[in-house]
Amino acid sequence: MNKAELVEAVAVKSEVAKRDAEAVIDAVFEVIADALVKGEAVKISGFGIFSKKARAAREGTNPSNGSKIEIPASNSVGFKVSKALKEKLN
Numbered sequence: 001m002n003k004a005e006l007v008e009a010v011a012v013k014s015e016v017a018k019r020d021a022e023a024v025i026d027a028v029f030e031v032i033a034d035a036l037v038k039g040e041a042v043k044i045s046g047f048g049i050f051s052k053k054a055r056a057a058r059e060g061t062n063p064s065n066g067s068k069i070e071i072p073a074s075n076s077v078g079f080k081v082s083k084a085l086k087e088k089l090n
Contacts, residue, residue, distance in 0.1 A: 036077060046084045053078040 001009070003025070011021035032050060035042050041051040057073040081089075 044082075046082055048079055048081045048085060051078045051080070052076075 007018055007022045007025055010016075010025060011018045014021065032042050036050060036052050039052055041049055043049045053076045055074045055076055058071050060069050060071045061067070062069050
């Protein structure tokens with residue numbers, strides 16, 4: 001499902017205009033992103049937890065020539081699925 005399909009599904013399910021559904025979805029994603037940038041976890045009951053994950057610097061190998069390269073430290077997003085959603089999937 002891509003964003004357009006998500007907007008359509010939310011608009012139909014909540015019986016609102018697509019434009020309104022898209023505005024709400026964009027706002028939700030923006031709030032989640034802002035919280036993650038601040039280092040806060042976003043806990044959505046019955047769905048899961050989004051959290052900021054730090055990756056340490058490490059040494060890697062260039063696949064084209066086999067030389068060693070230094071991969072810098074970076075941040076990523078982690079997601080832990082809730083028990084309720086996990087049970088729903090299985």
